[in-house]
Amino acid sequence: MHSEHCIECSKKIIIPNLPVDQKREIRELLRDNKRIFAVKQLVAAAGLSLSVANTLMNHINPDFAHCHHCDFKELKSENCVCPRCNAFNTNWDLR
Numbered sequence: 001m002h003s004e005h006c007i008e009c010s011k012k013i014i015i016p017n018l019p020v021d022q023k024r025e026i027r028e029l030l031r032d033n034k035r036i037f038a039v040k041q042l043v044a045a046a047g048l049s050l051s052v053a054n055t056l057m058n059h060i061n062p063d064f065a066h067c068h069h070c071d072f073k074e075l076k077s078e079n080c081v082c083p084r085c086n087a088f089n090t091n092w093d094l095r
């Protein structure tokens with residue numbers, strides 16, 4: 001587990017170490033517009049508080065490489081800052 005700082009919203013983001021199947025489940029829920037269940041899953045899987053999980057969830061992009069905040073679509077690494085809008089992205093590569 002480590003933390004990152006988002007320049008765009010000036011929030012601290014806690015990044016837990018999650019197994020790929022957990023990440024896949026959480027992103028599936030996010031993509032199905034079941035955000036509340038995705039947050040609950042994050043709380044259960046990573047042992048985060050609800051507010052910490054919520055902040056992290058705000059930075060998980062539903063589509064790999066696509067920024068959650070703007071229309072930039074070429075994010076490269078798993079935890080990265082969008083070069084267009086400066087938003088931190090939890091860019092899980094689950095392909």
Ligand SMILES: [Zn+2]
Pocket residue numbers: 006007008009010011059087088
């Ligand atoms: Zn942010």
Ligand SMILES: [Zn+2]
Pocket residue numbers: 067068069070071072082083084085086087
């Ligand atoms: Zn962006």
